[in-house]
Amino acid sequence: MKKLKTVLLIFAILCGMLLPFLQDKKTALAAQSLEGYIIDMNTQESWIKVEEYNGNQKQFKVTADTALNIDQIPVYLNDLKIGMEVYGEYNRDTLIYLESWSTENPGYIPPGGKVRAGIIKKIDRDQIILRLTSGKEETYYTTPATIAIKNSVNVPLSTLYEGDWVRLYFDEKDSDIISRMKIQGDSVKIKALYKGQLDAASMVDDALVLKNAQIFQNGSWQEYKNILRIDYLTNFPVYYAGKAIPFNNLKYLQGKTIYIAAKDFFGKDTAEKMVIKSQYETTFSDKIQEINWYASAFELKNKRNIDFNEGTIFIKNQRIVDGYSVTPGTDALVVADGKGEKALASIVYIYDQDINNSNIGQYYFYSGKLESVLENKVTLSDFFILNHNDWESFDDEKELYYDNDTYIFDMEKMKKITPEEFFAMDYGVGESSSSDRKSWYAYAYTDGDRIAAVVLKKDMDSLLRQRVTIGTINKIENDGAIGASVTLTDAKDWSSRNEKWMPKSLPVKVRIEKALLIKDDRVISFEDLQAGDSIYMLRDDFEGKFLLVK
Structure with missing residues (x-):
């Protein structure tokens, strides 16, 4: 009997220890997911109503613990809009987590499907390095079958930029091969670079106020507004003297000069990253000659050495990018903060652009004489190719190919012609017995050797x-x-x-x-x-x- 009592006592103690765990487990199991559209919401009463894909409508409470995100950026309930497509998790009638997107339709995620979202750090042909919101970096791969969608339109993978925000979808859980991707639209672009004095005392309603604001335009800082208000989202990065600082420390920096990279977020200027000037500003417009990744520094062509760190705002193709996107030989505007020989880059604005956004693309622009036009093939003689922004000449011949999808425009008739008309008419030099026949010339935009579009002219332009x-x-x-x-x-x-x-x-x-x-x-x-x-x-x-x- 005494032994039975002992066993019962031990059982009761174990139940007492396991009960919280079992309750937590039950709660975790109770969490369910939903996908659909916001159809109603009330910011005062803190609730939101969602219509799921299957048509069911549910209303949920939004509490202080509910994680709300747009493009993986934490937001408030009033930042969400009716009509947005959302994915979330809830327990009973309370939302635990809700994610939405500022641009294109994210698409339905099948149960068990693998999805990754983040910023493209680097592109190397079929390899993409993705930085997740957590800061972790992962490597994935594209194939010719990878589908890319931007602004609800199917686009070639060559439209990708380093700095783009993407959602990647995979057919298999353990696969690193991207099945399809959604590319954020123009809202990812940096709309403007601003400079001004911080009025910390006026920071209300999630907004920064700048006095004597200037905008970087046409190669220099220009007067913009006496007072400029810029919204910000929760936990956007702020750096001072190369160090990340808590946002609530800004009240001690009133009157300091600040630099803000801002993008358009639902029609409002919104701060993406901010750097506070700590010493003296110097501006350089020069070529980056060498980069020392170990020392986090680069040397300009004028032999000036500039340090950089995580606080430096690197902008390339109107996107904030990682410092590792910079390569030797890059043309850039550098806004440096320092004194004497010691300088830290606040802003590195990269000028470099080419026809191709990255080495995924293999697009070219040709100009030359139409030597012959055959069915589905043309030959250019004495042709030129636009190579790194300069025309490069060749005295041999180049074969290019066209198809039913090629855009062909006759500049003399100012009309689009069909591939059949292109082949049937004597656009090629060698297709007429007349020795005094005038040559035709072409501008051709190609994907490799395939002509995507060609313009035909009788007179050769002065290149x-x-x-x-x-x-x-x-x-x-x-x-x-x-x-x-x-x-x-x-x-x-x-x-x-x-x-x-x-x-x-x-x-x-x-x-x-x-x-x-x-x-x-x-x-x-x-x-x-x-x-x-x-x-x-x-x-x-x-x-x-x-x-x-x-």
Whole structure:
């Protein structure tokens, strides 16, 4: 009997010890997932209503412990919008976690499907290094069958940039082969670089206030607004003297000069990263000659050494990128903070651009004489290729291939022609017995040796007069006097003599009435251009020849 009592006592003690664990286990098991659309919400009463994909509607409480995210960035309930597509977890009637996206439809995630989301740190052909929100880095691979979606449109993998935010989907749990990916749209782009004095006393409603604000435009800091308000999201990075500092320490830095990289978040300027000046500012526009990764420093062509660290704002292709994206020979604007010979980079704005965003792309731009036009094949003689922003000449022949999807435009007739018309008519030099027959010339944009688009002309342009210009579309016009034109801000011309990009101090206006316009591997019309588009352009002074939306 005494032994039975002892056993019962031990059993009771074990039950008491296991009960909390079992309750926690039960709670964990009770957590369920949901996917669907926000159809209603109340920020005052802290609840949200979701319609699941199957049509069921459920209302949930939102508590202080509920984790709310947009693009993996922590947000408040009032940042979410009705109509957003969401994925979340809940326990009974209370949300535990809810994730949404600022742009394209994230798609349905099948049960057991593997998904990864983060920032692309590096692209090396079929290899992608992804930095997750946790800071961990993982390596994945693309194949010719990998599907890429951007703004709900299927796009080639060559549209990827380092610094892009992506969601990767996998067909198998243990696979590192990407089945499909969603690429965040233009909301990932840095809209502007601002500089001003911090008014810490006015930081209310999740906003920063800058006095005497300047904007970096056309190669220099320009006066912008006396008072500028910029929103921020929870836990955005702030650095002072190269060190990350708690956000609540900003109240002690009122009046300090700050630099902010801001992007557009639902129509508002939103701080993406901030650096506070600690000493004295020096600006360099030069080529980065050497990089010492061990010492976290680089040397400019003028022999000036500049340190960098995690606080440095690196911007490339209008995206914040990792410092390891910089390579020797890169043209950059450097805003340094320091005194004497010692300087730390606050901002490194990388100018470099080319036709290809990365080594995934194999796109080229040719110019040359049409020696022959055969069925599905053309031969260019005495041709040129745009190589690292300069025309490079060849005195031999180049075979290129076209198909039913090739865009062919006759500039003399100002009309698009079919592949059959291209083959049937005598565009090639060798296809006419007349010795005095005038040659035809072509501008061809190719994917490898396949012609994606070609423009046909009877007169050869002077390639010596042409230059490559990059910039951002600020204004789009179409009037009877000059026709379709664009005005670029932050424009830069490639200088062959200096072998670097030369910033323009004024906006650049270019007519594109007869230019070949390309975006995402396809020909677009003038109406498809938008203010804010990044442009890579070949022009003859005022006349645009080739315009690539980046």
